Amino acid sequence: xxxxxxxxxxxxxxxxxxxxxxxxLLRGDEASPQTISLNEGTKTYQGFLVPNEALNNLxxxxxxxxxxxISRFAATAGLDAxxxxxxxxxxxxxxxxxxxxAVSNGGVAYTKRFYHDIVESGAQSASxxxxxETVFNAPASHLAAILGVNGASYxxxxxxxxxxxxxxxxxxxxxxxxxxxxxxxxxxxxxxxxCDAYHKWRLIxxxxxxxxxxxxxxxxxxxxxxxxxxxxxxxxxKMDSINAGGNFSQRRNSTAVVNRIxxxxxxxxxxxxxxxxxxxxxxxxxxxxxxxxxxxxxxxxKAALGESVGASALWQVIIASxxxxxxxxxPMRHVAENAGLRFPAGENxxxxxxxxxxxxxxxxxxxxxxxx
Numbered sequence: 001x002x003x004x005x006x007x008x009x010x011x012x013x014x015x016x017x018x019x020x021x022x023x024x025l026l027r028g029d030e031a032s033p034q035t036i037s038l039n040e041g042t043k044t045y046q047g048f049l050v051p052n053e054a055l056n057n058l059x060x061x062x063x064x065x066x067x068x069x070i071s072r073f074a075a076t077a078g079l080d081a082x083x084x085x086x087x088x089x090x091x092x093x094x095x096x097x098x099x100x101x102a103v104s105n106g107g108v109a110y111t112k113r114f115y116h117d118i119v120e121s122g123a124q125s126a127s128x129x130x131x132x133e134t135v136f137n138a139p140a141s142h143l144a145a146i147l148g149v150n151g152a153s154y155x156x157x158x159x160x161x162x163x164x165x166x167x168x169x170x171x172x173x174x175x176x177x178x179x180x181x182x183x184x185x186x187x188x189x190x191x192x193x194x195c196d197a198y199h200k201w202r203l204i205x206x207x208x209x210x211x212x213x214x215x216x217x218x219x220x221x222x223x224x225x226x227x228x229x230x231x232x233x234x235x236x237x238k239m240d241s242i243n244a245g246g247n248f249s250q251r252r253n254s255t256a257v258v259n260r261i262x263x264x265x266x267x268x269x270x271x272x273x274x275x276x277x278x279x280x281x282x283x284x285x286x287x288x289x290x291x292x293x294x295x296x297x298x299x300x301x302k303a304a305l306g307e308s309v310g311a312s313a314l315w316q317v318i319i320a321s322x323x324x325x326x327x328x329x330x331p332m333r334h335v336a337e338n339a340g341l342r343f344p345a346g347e348n349x350x351x352x353x354x355x356x357x358x359x360x361x362x363x364x365x366x367x368x369x370x371x372x
Contacts (some may be wrong), residue, residue, distance in 0.1 A: 006181065006232045009084060010228065013048035013224070015160065031306055036049075036190065036244070049190060074228075078228045084230075093180055094149060094151075096284040098179065099140060101137065102155075102186035103162065103188070104310030105188060140154070143185060149183075152173065159310075161275075161313055163317065164367060180232060184229050188311045214339075215338065239369075252278045254359060255288055262289065275360075286339060289341060297342045331344055332344055332346065
């Protein structure tokens, strides 16, 4: 069976809507940083956050009134992907629709908030409505209820590569005949606790810009949002190959893992949508691309959108799909001069194949190849 993308949706720091955000990327727009703080006197961080207006026009569903931000992001992207497919005339049997939700940090922020209230003010102060949001599969539960999904619903947890793993699971479900369509949604929420943890791991920098493919990585800026792809038999963009990749025990081994993935996916006519984000990931991808597909044009969206961790791989897939359709990639900014890679220069006719490379900060890597 040929697995294709039948619909897409996303919500990002540059807004919502496939065409809206894509056009902003083509113009060279970048997200504006906002200050993230815990309370007065604590260290503050910079992050790229979803604008409030991007959440307008959500359905008046009781689930959304009490849901966490990450659940609202997931619902927004998922509903938009379904709406795009239906606008193209696709008929979806809800009893044959499966849902895969991919997440990295998930309800960690809500676990912290729930127990912080207990420690600070006593057990009676912690809202029982907040506790369900501490569960990693809460967004999948909300989205399944909103959409009326009667089929299988899964949640998988990983790092920045988890969206590719979600697509792999969805592809397997479709190949087995377990569903006619599968909605893959990945989401992330940026908050102080997450920023503080990544700061302690020396992975983020104090302020933009995110400098890509530098020999001495300076760190990334965290962001939030969600991406969704509806997979099925219909659609102009085809999944040619999905490599679930593997883990690397140490950062210095990341290049070897990415290299193996690109060796399987390589197509000398394809362009690459990379996950370079200003960290060690850049060097792993740079060296692997040089070895396997040295003449490919390389683009990373993270200087513009930030590192959204769980949502990032699906954002890359959506960008690769739009670039295939438009035969154009957005411009690249804040790129090291000595990277030794080819970057977009506004040219058209970039080819009919795309490789998405995803290397996560917590030692996972995966990738896939698309065609049109």
